[in-house]
Structures are given as structure tokens and as C-alpha cells.
Amino acid sequence: MSAEPITAAPLAVPPVPPAAPTARSGHRLRDVLVATAFLLPNLALLAVFTYRPLLDNIRLSFHSWNIASPTATFIGWENYVEWFTSSDSRTVLWNTVVFTGVAVIGSMALGLALALLLDQKLFGRNAVRSMVFAPFVLAGAAVGVAFQFVFDPTFGLVQDLLGRVGVESPAFYQDRGWALFMVTVTYIWKNLGYTFVIYLAALQARRAELDEAAEMDGASAWTRFRMVTWPQLRPATFFLLITVLLNSFQVFDVIHTMTRGGPLGNGTTTMVYQIYEETFVNQRAGYGATVATIMFLVLLVVTLAQVFVMERGRKQ
Amino acid sequence: MTTTAARPAVAPRQTPGDAAAPHQSSRPRVRISGYLALLLVVLLVALPMYWIVLSSLKERPDIYTVPVGWIPDPLTFDNYTSVGGGVAFTDYLRNSVIITTALTLIQVTLGVLSAFALAFLRFPGRTVVLLVILAALMVPNQITVISNYALVAQLGWRNSFAGLIIPLAGVAFGTFLMRNHFLSLPTEIIEAAEMDGAGPLKMLWKVVLPMSWPALIAFTLITIVNEWNQYLWPLLMADDASVAPLPVGLTQLQNNEGLTNWGPVMAGTVVTMLPILVIFLLLQRHMIKGLTAGAIKG
Numbered sequence: 281m282s283a284e285p286i287t288a289a290p291l292a293v294p295p296v297p298p299a300a301p302t303a304r305s306g307h308r309l310r311d312v313l314v315a316t317a318f319l320l321p322n323l324a325l326l327a328v329f330t331y332r333p334l335l336d337n338i339r340l341s342f343h344s345w346n347i348a349s350p351t352a353t354f355i356g357w358e359n360y361v362e363w364f365t366s367s368d369s370r371t372v373l374w375n376t377v378v379f380t381g382v383a384v385i386g387s388m389a390l391g392l393a394l395a396l397l398l399d400q401k402l403f404g405r406n407a408v409r410s411m412v413f414a415p416f417v418l419a420g421a422a423v424g425v426a427f428q429f430v431f432d433p434t435f436g437l438v439q440d441l442l443g444r445v446g447v448e449s450p451a452f453y454q455d456r457g458w459a460l461f462m463v464t465v466t467y468i469w470k471n472l473g474y475t476f477v478i479y480l481a482a483l484q485a486r487r488a489e490l491d492e493a494a495e496m497d498g499a500s501a502w503t504r505f506r507m508v509t510w511p512q513l514r515p516a517t518f519f520l521l522i523t524v525l526l527n528s529f530q531v532f533d534v535i536h537t538m539t540r541g542g543p544l545g546n547g548t549t550t551m552v553y554q555i556y557e558e559t560f561v562n563q564r565a566g567y568g569a570t571v572a573t574i575m576f577l578v579l580l581v582v583t584l585a586q587v588f589v590m591e592r593g594r595k596q
Numbered sequence: 597m598t599t600t601a602a603r604p605a606v607a608p609r610q611t612p613g614d615a616a617a618p619h620q621s622s623r624p625r626v627r628i629s630g631y632l633a634l635l636l637v638v639l640l641v642a643l644p645m646y647w648i649v650l651s652s653l654k655e656r657p658d659i660y661t662v663p664v665g666w667i668p669d670p671l672t673f674d675n676y677t678s679v680g681g682g683v684a685f686t687d688y689l690r691n692s693v694i695i696t697t698a699l700t701l702i703q704v705t706l707g708v709l710s711a712f713a714l715a716f717l718r719f720p721g722r723t724v725v726l727l728v729i730l731a732a733l734m735v736p737n738q739i740t741v742i743s744n745y746a747l748v749a750q751l752g753w754r755n756s757f758a759g760l761i762i763p764l765a766g767v768a769f770g771t772f773l774m775r776n777h778f779l780s781l782p783t784e785i786i787e788a789a790e791m792d793g794a795g796p797l798k799m800l801w802k803v804v805l806p807m808s809w810p811a812l813i814a815f816t817l818i819t820i821v822n823e824w825n826q827y828l829w830p831l832l833m834a835d836d837a838s839v840a841p842l843p844v845g846l847t848q849l850q851n852n853e854g855l856t857n858w859g860p861v862m863a864g865t866v867v868t869m870l871p872i873l874v875i876f877l878l879l880q881r882h883m884i885k886g887l888t889a890g891a892i893k894g
Contacts, residue, residue: 308718314796315717318709319725325706325766330732333743340742347746397633408634410880411641417876417883419825421843422868425850426648429858437647440664469644474887481888530736533827537847552738559742560832572739583734 334576340569347565359570368546369554376529376550379464383528386468388520391475392513396505398476399483409480416473424537427466431538456547459539463548467534471527475520482516483509522586526579532556551575652676652862659858675863685864687837688845692824695841698761699823704816707770712800714771715778716786726775732768737829745832759833760841764826770815773886777811778804814886817879824872842868 341359345352363369394412398405415423430437431452439449450458486509494504532552535541541549541557549557551571559568651659652675653668713719714726737744744763753759781804789803805812827843834840840848842864849864876883 311717311796312719315713315719315722318713318717318796322706322710322766322771323725323728325762326729326732326768328747329744329763329766330735330740333740333747334735336743337739347742394637397630397637400630402627402630402634404634408638410877412637413880413884414873414876415641415645417821417825417872418869419827419843419872421825421827422846422865425846425861426865427644428850429651429862430644430647432858435660435662435664435858437644437664440662443663469641477884478888481884530738532738533825533843536827536831537850555738555742556828560745565742565746569742572742576735576739579734579736579739 337569337572337576340566341573343566343569344564345566345569346563347559348563352566355566359567360574362567363570363574371546372549372551372554375460375546375548378460379467379531379548379550380525380528382464383467383471383531384521384524386464387472387475387524387528388517390468390472391520392479394472394476395479395483399480409476412476413473415470416477418470420467420470420531420533421537423466423470424534427462427469427534428538431462431466453539454543456544459543459547463535463538466538467528467531470534471524475524478516478520479513482513486512518589522582525582529575529579648862649866651858652866654859656857656859675859676867678860684837685845685849685867688840688842689867691834691837691839691845692841694757695760695826695830695839696820696823698757699764700816700819702761702765703767703770703819703823704812706765707767707774707815708800708805708812710767710771711774711778712796712804714775716799716804717796729768729771732766733772737764741828741832744829748833754833755835755839757839760830760839764823764829767819770819773815773889774808774811776889777808781807810882810885813879813882814889817875817883818886820875821872821883 340352342354342356343352344355344358398409398412402408429435433439433449433452436449438452442449452458452462490508490512491504494508499507530552531550535548535550535553536556539548541547541553546554552575555568555571555575557568558571559565650666650668653671653673654665655668655670655672655674658665658668710729714722714729748754748759748763751759753762785803785807786799789799794803824841825843826841830841830844831847834844837845837848846861846864846868850861853861
């Protein structure tokens with residue numbers, strides 16, 4: 281929900297007005313004092329609890345450190361070498377890419393399909409719109425706990441539905457692939473409402489008369505969508521691509537409550553989960569900080585790419 | 597001069613009436629498939645929800661039957677009265693209310709003040725300050741927890757409300773949302789108020805805020821939802837029911853009961869989800885305005 285703001289705003293920063301004439305310099309001093317008072321608490325909190333730990337991560341990533349211990353040992357690049365060479369991180373990276381990729385594509389495609397459906401004049405569509413959006417406001421931890429039972433292979437909802445068509449429930453909690461599938465589906469179920477709402481707003485803001493004109497010209501529904509509607513949805517698509525990418529890259533609650541990163545040790549461990557597990561379960565906070573630093577670099581690259589693309593789009 | 601000329605602040609076109617919707621398809625086959633798709637959607641979203649509530653209303657042996665019974669028979673609220681089974685669920689509820697209220701008050705206040713300064717006050721380094729606040733959006737607390745945990749533990753703030761609240765109190769998203777709204781206000785009114793010699797506080801309180809209710813409500817709602825659902829940081833900060841909020845309590849309940857006794861666990865998830873769901877159903881339009889602001893234009 282916050283990725284677009286990151287970039288739109290800097291671009292929209294109005295130039296600071298030139299200094300007021302001397303007659304109004306009193307105003308200006310007052311402005312400076314009031315602005316300081318208004319901004320200082322927020323800036324102090326962000327400095328201490330956002331920027332300080334970000335820099336501290338870099339320092340810690342060169343240390344071997346048990347988070348409960350007062351002393352950390354400097355070990356140079358060892359943590360980085362370990363992360364980039366261990367087979368465990370290849371699994372973690374793979375899990376992260378699969379989870380993020382499927383979550384992005386799945387929730388965007390389904391969200392668009394739902395938005396197109398519920399943009400139609402159908403009886404009861406307002407109620408269904410609310411229903412589709414509702415899971416998005418629920419706590420990921422609560423959804424995770426509840427869906428652990430929904431996917432229970434013996435008594436759960438999914439096994440019951442599968443049983444009706446004569447299919448046996450997969451071993452969601454023993455098989456790596458199925459476990460990853462399960463947490464990804466659960467996350468998509470919870471976040472579908474977001475992509476849906478953004479696409480619906482974009483559809484409602486589009487120029488419907490273009491669509492009607494195309495229909496008059498005898499264009500098929502698919503052609504109308506591809507040539508008329510889809511191009512108008514491009515800003516929303518780009519916004520969602522970045523936002524959902526960044527959000528699903530950071531998922532912790534669903535994974536922690538459903539699988540604790542398992543089965544078989546790292547079956548559903550993503551980078552965020554690895555930070556938690558190495559730091560607070562395995563007591564290797566230095567290594568956790570290394571993963572956190574690498575993750576931040578990925579976030580930075582994605583965000584800068586977004587700024588670049590938007591800047592280019594603005595100039596055109 | 598009237599200062600209450602409130603105008604819709606963010607994303608004006610939210611729910612256009614049915615008249616604005618695309619024309620109705622006249623072909624019956626298309627309409628029928630539309631309703632079939634609608635039914636499928638309802639099942640996909642509502643069935644798991646129904647299942648969760650259903651399980652929370654069943655007696656213990658009925659939860660573990662194959663095939664599943666679709667109506668709780670007999671219907672029981674025992675899972676709610678015993679929710680926790682030794683885990684103090686009302687305490688978690690109280691903690692959630694305290695933490696969410698405090699964080700919402702602090703964040704909305706700080707966000708409005710920051711946004712006001714950035715939108716209306718002239719001071720050196722304004723652009724830099726704006727960039728510093730915006731860039732914080734890029735830093736999720738999942739990657740700041742290590743150092744913050746060490747700091748808070750050192751301060752002796754673990755298992756205290758201070759430790760749960762203060763590290764999360766800085767506000768970037770809301771600052772951005774409110775600043776954009778403030779800049780969209782009609783400049784004539786702002787300038788007129790300045791001419792009248794209104795000081796910053798008076799201007800904020802008497803001129804700017806009365807024109808900002810929709811944006812303010814959206815900001816407040818999004819904050820409530822985010823803070824109520826907060827998980828990782830409280831999980832690290834709180835070891836027991838003295839300060840832990842509902843989502844963390846749910847995990848503790850799951851550890852104690854899960855696999856063997858799903859009834860109270862499902863009741864716990866319902867208790868966790870219900871308050872936010874009620875707020876959402878009452879005020880969803882305002883919340884959606886905040887979420888879609890700026891998303892659909894290029």
C-alpha cells in the first residue's frame with residue numbers, strides 16, 4: 281500500500297518558495313520554529329527505530345553475535361560468503377522467488393478478473409465486492425492459524441472438498457512443495473481484496489465511452505479488453521506490480537503461524553523468515569543481519585527501478 | 597469566509613452509481629455465466645470463513661468427524677467461554693485495544709503535524725526532510741527488528757507497553773497521505789487565512805482540518821487495521837499475557853491447544869478477526885479511498 285507514495289512524492293515536491301522579503305522575515309523564523317516542533321518527534325522516531333537499525337545491520341553483518349550476548353566478534357565477510365555459498369540459502373532464495381512470484385502473478389490476475397466481473401451490472405455485486413475485500417483487513421496471523429486447520433489433511437475443509445471428487449488430500453505439512461503451495465494460496469486468499477480494489481477503482485475511472493465506441497464498431501469482447509481497457513489499466517498494473525512485489529517479499533505472519541518455515545527445516549523458509557529464525561531461534565544475529573542487509577539491497581533496487589520507470593514515464 | 601467548504605479529498609471517484617457502470621449485457625448466456633462466476637467467488641471467499649465460524653461453534657468430538665458436518669449440531673458457545681483453556685484471552689483483547697489505540701493516536705497526531713509542516717511551512721531543507729520520511733517507507737520492520745530488539749532489551753522495555761508501542765510510532769505513509777491531501781486544498785482559502793494573520797496552530801485546527809475529514813478518516817482506519825494486525829514485533833517483545841496482543845495470544849493458544857483441540861483456537865481467531873471486520877464493514881468506503889489514492893493515475 282505504500283510503494284507508489286515512495287516515488288510519486290519526491291517527483292511532486294514543489295520547489296521551495298524563495299525567501300520572503302525582509303518585512304516578513306518574522307514569519308519565516310516562526311515557520312522554522314513551528315516546523316521543527318511539528319517534525320522533530322516523528323523524525324526522531326524514524327531516526328532511532330528505522331534508520332539506525334538499518335545502518336546497524338550493516339555493522340552487525342560483519343560480526344558473529346548471539347543476540348543475548350553483550351559482545352560480538354568481528355569476522356569480516358564470513359557471513360556473506362556463507363550465505364552466498366550454502367545450499368540452504370539456495371532453497372531459501374528459491375522459496376522466496378516462488379512465493380513472491382506466484383503471489384504477485386496470482387493475486388494480480390485474480391484481482392483483475394474479479395474487478396472485471398464485479399464491474400458488470402450484476403445483482404448483489406456490492407455485497408460481493410465487500411466480501412472479496414474483507415480478508416485483506418484480517419490479521420495475517422489469525423488467517424494463518426485458521427487456515428492451518430482449513431488445510432488439515434485429516435479433518436480440514438480442503439480434504440473434505442477434495443474427498444467429494446474422490447481425491448485424497450496432499451500431505452500439506454510433510455511435503456515441501458505442497459507446504460509452499462499452501463502458504464502461497466493462503467496469502468493470495470488474504471490479499472486478493474487489495475489488487476481487486478485497486479483494479480476496480482481503475483476500471484471505474486476509465487473512459488467507458490471508448491469501450492462503447494469500440495463495441496459499436498463491432499469489436500469482440502476480447503479485442504475491446506486488449507485494445508481499449510487494458511492500456512488504460514497500465515498505471516494501476518505498474519503500481520500493483522511494485523506494491524504486491526514488495527509486500528509479499530516481506531511476509532512473515534502467515535508463514536510463522538502455518539509452518540514455522542518447515543517442513544524438513546526450510547520447506548517454506550523465505551528470506552524474511554530466515555532473518556527471524558537465524559536471529560531469534562538459532563541465536564545467530566550476525567548472520568540474520570547479513571540476510572537483512574541483502575534483503576534491503578533487493579528492496580532498494582526494486583524501488584530505484586520504480587523511480588526510474590516513473591521518472592521516464594513522466595518525461596514522455 | 598466559510599472555512600468548512602469540505603471537498604472529497606482523495607480519489608474522488610470511488611463508488612459511482614450503477615448508472616456509471618458499463619452497459620448491462622443483454623445476452624442471457626453471458627449474464628448466466630456472470631452469476632455462476634459470482635457464485636464461485638462467494639464460495640471461495642466465504643466458505644473458509646464459514647468453516648472457521650462453524651468449527652468454533654461445534655462440540656469437540658464433532659470437529660473431528662469425517663465427513664464434515666455443515667451445521668453445528670448441537671450448537672455450543674463453550675469454545676468461546678473457555679477460549680484460551682488456561683490462556684488469558686480477555687487479557688490479550690485488552691492489550692490489543694490499548695496498543696492499537698495508543699499507536700493510532702500517536703501516529704495520526706504525528707502524521708498530521710508532519711504533513712502540515714511539509715505542506716504549508718517554509719523552512720530550509722524541506723525537500724530533504726520529505727525525502728527522509730518517504731524513504732522510511734522502503735524499510736519494513738522485518739529488517740530492523742534485530743537492532744531494535746537489542747536496543748529495547750537493553751532499555752529493559754521488553755514485556756512493557758512502551759517497548760511494544762514506541763518503536764512502531766514513527767509514521768511515513770500517513771505523512772505522505774496527509775501531505776498530498778493538504779496540497780490539494782484550495783490555495784485561496786489558505787492564503788486568505790494567512791492574510792487574516794492566523795498562526796500555524798489556528799490554521800491547522802480551524803482551516804485545514806475541517807476540510808480534511810475524509811483523508812483523516814482514511815488515515816486513521818488504515819492505521820487501526822495495521823496496528824491491530826501487527827505480529828512480528830509483538831511476538832518478539834511479549835512473552836506472556838501481560839502485554840501481548842491478540843495475534844500473539846493466538847499463537848500461544850495454538851501452541852498449547854492446536855492439533856488436539858481446534859475449537860477454542862477457531863474461537864480465538866474469530867475474536868481476533870471480528871472487531872476489525874465490524875469496523876471495516878461500517879467504514880469500508882473511507883478506507884478504500886485511502887488505499888486507492890494515487891494508485892490509478894500515472
